[in-house]
Amino acid sequence: MNNGPQPRLTRAIYPGSFDPLTNGHYDVIERAASCFGELIVAVVVNPQKRSPMFSLEDREAMLRECVAHVPNVRVEHFRGLLADYVKAQHADVIVKGLRVVSDFESEMSTALMNRALSDVDTFFLMSDQKYSFVSSSIVKEVFFLGGEVAPLVPEPVLRVMTARRSKLHARRNGG
Numbered sequence: 001m002n003n004g005p006q007p008r009l010t011r012a013i014y015p016g017s018f019d020p021l022t023n024g025h026y027d028v029i030e031r032a033a034s035c036f037g038e039l040i041v042a043v044v045v046n047p048q049k050r051s052p053m054f055s056l057e058d059r060e061a062m063l064r065e066c067v068a069h070v071p072n073v074r075v076e077h078f079r080g081l082l083a084d085y086v087k088a089q090h091a092d093v094i095v096k097g098l099r100v101v102s103d104f105e106s107e108m109s110t111a112l113m114n115r116a117l118s119d120v121d122t123f124f125l126m127s128d129q130k131y132s133f134v135s136s137s138i139v140k141e142v143f144f145l146g147g148e149v150a151p152l153v154p155e156p157v158l159r160v161m162t163a164r165r166s167k168l169h170a171r172r173n174g175g
């Protein structure tokens, strides 16, 4: 009996700035880890948008703590082109989360460019609707202006952010 093409174990790469990891990212990680054999969460060293608030070491450490219980996930970092990193890792797919239609507009050209450069396709997971408004930038802005973000980030991230805010306040108050 011909059972058709057999699924193969795939190595997926989920790239991002993770400055910092949000519950939206975390949800994508958990769901992607259950779809693919191996998931590499790849932290870009120098995000294009702006200099990161958290160092590479902090961003990786927060991620590692949050995914420690998921056996097929590992956290790495990369510099330069994602397509080059994907090829060097012999990855089969790139994973991205999509929150809203405007994400799709930029992600489509990025996915096509990454495929042209690496021959690797991007698989999109729709973000859980309860995180459709959550981004690292909005979380940082709200938190550092005194707002509540506990439901939006994993506990280890909240801890690091709280420590950072206390340090900033102490510095501002001459402490």
Ligand code: PNS
Binding pocket: 015, 016, 017, 018, 044, 047, 048, 049, 080, 081, 082, 083, 109, 110, 111, 113, 114
């Ligand atoms: O979390 P972010 O900031 O939305 O992640 C963006 C990221 C890291 C996925 C993207 O900026 C990226 O792939 N950077 C690597 C440089 C690169 O390959 N640029 C060309 C993309 S077609």
